[in-house]
Amino acid sequence: MPDLDPDLFGPDQPCFGCSPHHPIGFHLRFAREGDEVVTRFVPGEQYQGPPGIMHGGLVATLADEIAAWAVIGLLDRFGFTASMQLKLRRPVRVGVEVEGRGRIVHDTPRTAQVGVRLLQGGAETLIGELTFAILNRAGAERLLGGPLPEAWRRFARE
Incomplete structure (x- = not known):
């Protein structure tokens, strides 16, 4: 399981969900399993x-991060959460x-719908x-209010 x-x-990168260095974040790691992205997490007190x-x-927040990584890991794109x-x-x-x-339910060049499940025991x-909006570089930069970081550019819609 890579x-x-x-x-x-x-x-x-500053992400609360997946940054390994965020001081209070979840520090999630993800792997592909077939047509799904999977993570395991033990919530602390x-x-x-x-x-x-x-x-x-x-x-x-946990569900949102799983869905975001389904878009990244299964579509090789980055999306911005539009609805939950x-x-x-x-x-x-x-x-x-x-x-x-997380798994992709439906996708178009501009959106991705992701199904998420959490299980415990x-x-x-x-x-x-x-639903995630898949933006091009200009749209992502407008949303962010500044330049899209270099490492993120390959995930933007053409």
Whole structure:
């Protein structure tokens, strides 16, 4: 199972979800398994909302990061989150490994719809579908308010 490299976006990339150097981030690593991108993550106590349960907003952040890496790892593109439809089926417990899976449901040159599932102890805790806008370099630079970093340029739509 080959890992997808979070340093694709440069060693100083600031992402909360996947930067290996973010001081409070998730530090996620991803791999391709067939037509899915997969990660495993053990949420620590610092990610709690209610005692023993991962904060719902951070669960959504986890789902968003999995979907983003599905676009990167399966389409060789980078997208910006445009919409999320998530259903929390069970609480995500801290201290227990979460398996996250993302797959492309539908894509066009300008958008990608990604299905995401989170499982803990074999039970589904979240299902969702996220839509990403796949921008060209000029569009990404407008959104970012400045130049697209060199390491990111190869992922922009032509």
